[in-house]
Amino acid sequence: MPELPEVEGLVTFLDGRTRGRTITGADVGNIAALKTYAPPLTALAGATVRGWSRHGKWLDLASFTPDADPDSDDAADPHLLVHLSRGGWLRWYDAVPATTVRPRLGGSARGAVIALRVRFDDGSGFDLTEAGTQKRLAVHVVRSPGDVEQVATLGPEPLDPAFTPDVLRELMARKNQQVKGLLRDQSAVAGIGNAYSDEILHVARMSPYKLTKSFTADDVAALHAAIVGTLTDAVAAAAGKPAKELKDAKRAGMRVHGRTGLACPVCGDTVREVSFADRSLQYCATCQTGGQPLADRRLSRLLK
Structure with a gap:
């Protein structure tokens, strides 16, 4: 998407x-x-x-x-x-x-x-x-x-200067949810989907399952910096490209999303995947979850 x-x-x-x-x-x-x-x-x-x-x-x-x-x-x-x-x-x-x-x-x-x-x-x-x-x-x-x-009903634009760490903290305090879900919620933050939420969380070195009310002030600041930095770099990479090249530019810039089984560009660990009914997420266990693989319920059912 x-x-x-x-x-x-x-x-x-x-x-x-x-x-x-x-x-x-x-x-x-x-x-x-x-x-x-x-x-x-x-x-x-x-x-x-x-x-x-x-x-x-x-x-x-x-x-x-x-x-x-x-x-x-x-x-x-x-x-x-x-x-x-x-x-x-x-x-x-x-x-x-x-x-x-x-x-x-x-x-x-x-x-x-x-x-x-x-x-x-x-x-x-x-x-x-x-x-x-x-x-x-x-x-x-x-x-x-x-x-x-x-x-x-869109939430704030993440590249708007008005989107500050304080604004992000207020969004996260509304309810206790997994941070991956917050980033993908268009009524919370506009424009981020499955791919860039994976990328942002990898840059922030955070588990996609981390609960929003567990975030410290330092965690919020780190996530905010990852959001702004990741999207700013991606917008710059897309600038000036014709429409037919934008999809390839997006794929080429991914660190973990869509790279299941490949090496993490930061630590060299294997990029892992969690599958859902209509989508999947990718992450690096070493960078994001303290080396602990996340449970993939769909795969677990197949192994029974």
Whole structure:
């Protein structure tokens, strides 16, 4: 799943190519991906791109339509908000294919399918695609980003200067939970998912199961530094890369996530994994858990 650094990379990439361009068309490919109906998707046609921004893991294309009737349901200044979810991505074209995007209702195809195609007045454009059988990519056309509940309820941005160790401490004090779960909770901290929470905890040398109310002031400071440092480095690594290279850049920068069975780059121990129903986490026992492997309940059941 694209997380804060990759989405920030997409924002920079898209803003540099489309700001000031007129949207000439937006064609839905997977009807299930479109989550709103007012304003309609057609409200984007003829609008000019004001710019791109990011809200957590959400992409936000802000536009304006100078000649629009402000009292119309096709209101001026529509936003296109996109959450790529686990299997979604953006495919950029300097020249959009001439093939017609035909609406479909979803389906079980594992290969990438087009959810939405957006075209601009210079012939460029992009497809939002999604792979896998679970189609969760979400497209919203709204008047304001806050009209989308998942955006309105996002927690603080971890790279905002206002996100201080004190803010993190207050978030951790709300309830006693595993720190991995806190980092992945978008209502607590925006933009961090499964991959970067693994990376942050490895940098902080903390178990993903460490309970938040067990943190000392020094622990909170160390975790805060790991959050800011890890994400800052990842954003810098993504900066300037075209959309097609961002996924590879993310994988290349991982220390433990997705590296099960490989050597930890810090201590040389083997990176281990804990599997869940729909995801897994990776960690280094030497760096993070005092050398103690974490129980993998799914593997334990197989061994019985």
